[in-house]
Amino acid sequence: MVIDFNTLYNFPSRLDRVFEEMLRSPMGDDRRLAYPPLNLSNDEGNIYVRAEVPGVTIDDVELTLTDKTLVIKGERTAPQGKFYRQERPSGVFHRVVNIGVPVDRDKVAAAMKDGVLTVTLPKSEEVKPRTISIDVA
Amino acid sequence: MSEVAKKETEKELSRFRPATDILEREDGFHIFMDMPGVNKADMAIDLEEDELTVTGRSGQCPIPGERFVEMQFGACEYVRSISISDIVDREQIKASLENGVLELFLPKVEKVQPKRITIQAQ
Numbered sequence: 001m002v003i004d005f006n007t008l009y010n011f012p013s014r015l016d017r018v019f020e021e022m023l024r025s026p027m028g029d030d031r032r033l034a035y036p037p038l039n040l041s042n043d044e045g046n047i048y049v050r051a052e053v054p055g056v057t058i059d060d061v062e063l064t065l066t067d068k069t070l071v072i073k074g075e076r077t078a079p080q081g082k083f084y085r086q087e088r089p090s091g092v093f094h095r096v097v098n099i100g101v102p103v104d105r106d107k108v109a110a111a112m113k114d115g116v117l118t119v120t121l122p123k124s125e126e127v128k129p130r131t132i133s134i135d136v137a
Numbered sequence: 138m139s140e141v142a143k144k145e146t147e148k149e150l151s152r153f154r155p156a157t158d159i160l161e162r163e164d165g166f167h168i169f170m171d172m173p174g175v176n177k178a179d180m181a182i183d184l185e186e187d188e189l190t191v192t193g194r195s196g197q198c199p200i201p202g203e204r205f206v207e208m209q210f211g212a213c214e215y216v217r218s219i220s221i222s223d224i225v226d227r228e229q230i231k232a233s234l235e236n237g238v239l240e241l242f243l244p245k246v247e248k249v250q251p252k253r254i255t256i257q258a259q
Contacts, residue, residue, distance in 0.1 A: 037209035043202045052173040052210050054237035079169060081160030088156045088171050114195075115173035115237015 035093050036072070036117075045128065047121040049097055054115030055088075061117060063110055070097045070119065101127050150194065155215040155239075165244035166225065172215050173237035180239070182232055189230075190218045191239065 039050040049070060053061065056074050064071040071094070078090035102124040110119045158169040172180070174195030183190045197212040199205075221227075224245050231242040 038207060039205065039210060040207040041199070041203045041205040043200060043204065048200075048203065050210075052237075054171040054173040055169075055235075057236060079158060079160060079167065081162045081167060084159040084161065084166075086158050086160075088158045088169060112236070114175060115171070 034095060035089060036095065038095065038097065040097065042123075045123055047099060047101070047103065047123060049119040049121070051095070051117045051119075052115060053093070053112075053117050056112075056115070056117075058110065058112040058117070061110075061112075063119065065103075065105060065108060065121075068099055070099055070121070071095070072097070072117070072119075150212055150214045152214045152216050154217050155191075155193075157217060157219075159219070165242060166221075168219065168239075168241040168243065170215070170217065170239040170241075171237065172234075172239055173210070174212075175215065175234070175237065175239075177234050180234060182241075184221075184227060184230065187220050187222075188218050189221050189241070190216070191241075192216050193239070 036051040036053045039048075041048045041050075049072075051072060053074060053076070056076060060074050062071075062073040064073070073092070073094050075092045076088075076090045078086070078088070099121065103121040104124050107122045108119065110117065112118075155170040155172050157171075158167075160167050160169075170191060172193045172195065174197065175193035176196065179196065180191070180193040183192075193215045195213055195215070221243060225243045226246045229244045233240050
């Protein structure tokens with residue numbers, strides 16, 4: 001596909017290529033959304049924001065928590081050299097996530113693993129579901 | 138063929154071609170592949186003749202009781218083959234995975250040094 005200096009192609013492998021080309025690219029078509037792609041989820045106690053930012057270290061990401069939003073900012077730099085193919089996006093990225101519920105600002109944690117950033121925002125005590133016992137008079 | 142394809146889509150994860158950068162430097166070729174969420178253990182790199190195939194699975198293990206509001210990426214399989222030329226030293230290919238980016242280094246074969254043949258005098 002790329003570093004082809006060979007002139008003799010063996011046919012069966014070329015046929016594989018045709019199918020391979022049909023595989024979707026993560027940056028293409030239905031996934032062409034704002035960068036980086038985000039997963040938003042929550043459970044009883046926390047809100048989770050996950051972002052796919054391969055090649056970025058936790059120090060390169062700037063997280064800002066404002067009143068109702070979480071801002072993810074960072075930059076991806078392209079490697080240096082003579083390019084044969086460049087598909088990986090590079091440059092500054094910026095995404096704003098609206099957080100609808102009050103969060104415990106002091107306990108917000110962020111972790112990076114295998115290029116996936118996870119921000120855990122614990123919900124404030126006042127919004128957590130609570131059982132109220134009713135005393136029957 | 139169609140049967141095989143059908144079987145695959147049923148049980149396999151959705152497959153993606155990872156975004157790839159291929160570049161040449163003085164020392165050889167460098168290939169960068171974005172494979173977020175892929176662990177070193179879930180990755181395989183195979184070299185078969187002139188084809189270098191990289192496969193990796195990105196696992197997502199949601200916390201029990203987690204409800205997704207928005208999902209723009211998920212568990213998937215990354216597959217990509219690259220054909221490499223004869224000037225690559227196959228024995229010296231190096232791979233490293235860091236922060237979800239696979240870096241492959243393909244050094245060029247040392248040029249065969251010209252050699253003078255001495256003639257033995259009788």
